[in-house]
Amino acid sequence: MLLSAGIVSDVIRRLLFGSDPLGAEMDGFSVFSLFVNVTVLRMLAQYREGEIHMRASWICTLADVAANFGVLGSGLVVLATGWRYADLVVGLAISMYVAKEAVEIWRQARDSGERDAPLSEQ
Template structure:
């Protein structure tokens, strides 16, 4: 998940000296930010909480790339503030998705399996494209390797969304969508909390 990659993706600045690496990160940032918006919109339109939860991965990766590109060369206190903002955003969004999923379970919903499947496949193709683009940097420093591994691992969440879509289609029930949403949102909250704790320690170090 995205939150698990923050420390290594945000902590190294060595890789930023390579123009090809910076260009790849800018492209990955644009793609992930765009897919975050697409999945949040599609999830709302299709009443799919799994899509909304999967969007957290794209948000987390986009934030990782932005931190690496924009604030990695700044003092530690600014980097910790940026990471703290990311952690809070992931935790809040994850909590919101859990609340809305619980509400959907109570009142009953019927997510659109077709939209879930199409957008889930698009998200999977997106992460595969980013992973292939970053493949050449997989043997670089920890920062380079972590970014590639994050994109590769995020495909697991996309596969889970596609599986949820098949489950909704096959059973006519919203439970596959809600179960996947709960798992992904919980992982997003966990990652956000870890980032907040790490950023807090760095902020204290910078303050002293």
């Protein structure tokens, strides 16, 4: 949730004070990051139904892959049109997705804890 809030605050800062997103650099970094995150996601696939910490790793890496695609798309828009707001729109979308995934991890951790607790605590 803190990551989501940090992204929103950075989007607001860049909206108010300006930003100059560089489409080619955004795309270069997003392609590299996408390759790394997809590789890690494939390695974690066998654990996505495992213990909560492994499911959380899977969910966070999946969120990274989604963010990489978003940055790639906004970088292409910035590169093709120069419209800097594409970066801000994608930033807000990423923050909402990260918040959604944080809630999902929280729920799974809570549900996992309830299942593992002794009957006297349930």
